[in-house]
Amino acid sequence: MSSSSYSNSPCAACKFLRRKCLPDCIFAPYFPPEEPQKFANVHKIFGASNVSKLLNEVLPHQREDAVNSLAYEAEARMKDPVYGCVGAISVLQRQVIKLQRELDATNADLIRYACSEMPPTSTSHQYGSRRTGGQGGEGSSVDQNSGYYFPSHWNNDGHE
Amino acid sequence: MTLKGGTSQACAACKYQRRRCSSECPLKPYFPPDQPKMFQNAHKLFGVCNILKILKNLDADQKTEAMRSIIHQANIRDQYPVHGCMGVIKKLRDQIWLAEEELHAVLLQLDMYRQHYHQQISSSLPDDVVPSQLELGMAPPNNALSLFNHAPHQQPYNAAAAAAALPIAQHHSYSNNSYSSTYIDSKDNLSNSMWVQYPYATNNNNNSMAIQSQLVSGIQQEVVHDYDELHPFFDTIDDRQSYIDSKEAYESRYTLFNIFNIPKSYIHDSTTTIYMDNMLVVHNSVEFSINSVISICSSEESLKDTTQSMEHVAENELKSAAACFSLTSVN
Numbered sequence: 001m002s003s004s005s006y007s008n009s010p011c012a013a014c015k016f017l018r019r020k021c022l023p024d025c026i027f028a029p030y031f032p033p034e035e036p037q038k039f040a041n042v043h044k045i046f047g048a049s050n051v052s053k054l055l056n057e058v059l060p061h062q063r064e065d066a067v068n069s070l071a072y073e074a075e076a077r078m079k080d081p082v083y084g085c086v087g088a089i090s091v092l093q094r095q096v097i098k099l100q101r102e103l104d105a106t107n108a109d110l111i112r113y114a115c116s117e118m119p120p121t122s123t124s125h126q127y128g129s130r131r132t133g134g135q136g137g138e139g140s141s142v143d144q145n146s147g148y149y150f151p152s153h154w155n156n157d158g159h160e
Numbered sequence: 161m162t163l164k165g166g167t168s169q170a171c172a173a174c175k176y177q178r179r180r181c182s183s184e185c186p187l188k189p190y191f192p193p194d195q196p197k198m199f200q201n202a203h204k205l206f207g208v209c210n211i212l213k214i215l216k217n218l219d220a221d222q223k224t225e226a227m228r229s230i231i232h233q234a235n236i237r238d239q240y241p242v243h244g245c246m247g248v249i250k251k252l253r254d255q256i257w258l259a260e261e262e263l264h265a266v267l268l269q270l271d272m273y274r275q276h277y278h279q280q281i282s283s284s285l286p287d288d289v290v291p292s293q294l295e296l297g298m299a300p301p302n303n304a305l306s307l308f309n310h311a312p313h314q315q316p317y318n319a320a321a322a323a324a325a326l327p328i329a330q331h332h333s334y335s336n337n338s339y340s341s342t343y344i345d346s347k348d349n350l351s352n353s354m355w356v357q358y359p360y361a362t363n364n365n366n367n368s369m370a371i372q373s374q375l376v377s378g379i380q381q382e383v384v385h386d387y388d389e390l391h392p393f394f395d396t397i398d399d400r401q402s403y404i405d406s407k408e409a410y411e412s413r414y415t416l417f418n419i420f421n422i423p424k425s426y427i428h429d430s431t432t433t434i435y436m437d438n439m440l441v442v443h444n445s446v447e448f449s450i451n452s453v454i455s456i457c458s459s460e461e462s463l464k465d466t467t468q469s470m471e472h473v474a475e476n477e478l479k480s481a482a483a484c485f486s487l488t489s490v491n
Contacts, residue, residue: 047207084229
């Protein structure tokens with residue numbers, strides 16, 4: 001990715017740390033000089049030393065993914081120092097639970113119909129709750145909640 | 161562990177760093193001495209210095225929340241060194257997408273039932289109406305089988321298996337929360353499981369045992385933890401509890417594909433993925449012990465008798481559900 005950039009300019013990490021960017025720099029392939037903020041975030045939250053240790057522990061072909069996930073987590077933590085990306089996880093989990101509950105209720109209705117029992121009158125599930133777009137895994141309702149930070153309301157909701 | 165003076169023990173952080181743990185130690189409340197791994201994970205990802213930096217500008221109650229999220233994040237990273245929380249988030253998004261698709265399909269089916277029911281009431285026709293259910297299902301039937309052309313077995317019950325296998329997942333997955341009991345009584349539960357599992361067991365008559373054993377060994381560990389660990393992690397931080405095992409999730413998906421002889425290239429086919437994922441969901445969340453499958457298989461004959469009428473309806477209706485499914489997923 002940036003092996004050619006050794007000669008030109010040091011990687012964002014080495015630039016930030018003000019050190020010489022050697023050809024075997026572990027950060028260089030993943031922190032190009034054009035994205036200084038990526039490393040700055042990661043360095044601030046995790047520390048360059050921890051990141052390099054983590055990178056050394058994973059296989060080379062997995063390092064890019066590892067760096068990207070670390071950058072994501074670092075950015076999330078910068079935006080929301082309290083919850084970080086865990087806030088997003090919590091929101092998504094709640095969404096899953098809500099959907100499952102809705103499905104439970106709908107299925108129960110369905111079973112009643114299938115068993116030719118009296119139709120329930122309480123079914124008020126709306127189509128609106130499902131996403132309307134049809135592509136990929138990026139539903140609008142998911143997107144709505146896919147941001148990084150979802151502050152403290154998650155504990156206030158309680159367990160419904 | 162042994163204390164000379166009976167004074168309070170050093171916290172895991174101080175212990176790890178081999179320093180004296182004073183009463184003012186900022187990490188003491190969060191790292192109990194009996195959970196060294198918890199600290200090690202946090203230390204490895206963040207480092208004490210960075211943790212303290214994060215805590216520095218927070219209120220007291222925010223500090224507790226922040227520490228919990230830090231510990232949780234570190235534990236996830238320990239478990240998934242490559243993808244960390246991002247993997248978990250991706251998995252949850254997929255789960256939501258699937259659930260939405262499933263809900264849509266079920267709602268369509270429910271509408272169909274309603275229309276059928278009202279038609280029955282108004283015209284008070286006898287059972288001859290049943291064959292027309294597919295027409296009531298509107299457009300989808302044209303597409304009905306396209307979804308299942310990707311599926312491993314192209315028997316008529318396939319549609320039923322895929323579509324009907326879905327609903328059961330929730331009842332079991334939420335058994336912990338006792339939601340199932342609120343929405344569905346025990347009789348319904350029973351009929352539901354019979355209804356759903358029967359076609360599945362029939363479909364895969366030959367290899368259902370193999371599938372189940374694979375699932376039990378390979379997958380159960382994956383999602384069984386899902387709802388347990390997803391929800392209460394901020395109430396009961398139990399860090400050694402495993403978190404979502406995305407790695408194994410992917411692997412187990414591939415395993416399923418192998419079981420069904422589906423080429424991996426289909427993994428990018430949304431319809432097939434849905435089908436397979438639903439199977440996953442079913443088997444995982446149900447805590448599908450092999451016993452239940454055995455009992456289903458062995459009671460197949462009796463099921464044939466007891467659920468004959470239901471099956472008659474289910475065959476038609478679930479095809480339509482499959483139709484809905486293909487409609488919603490092929491875009």
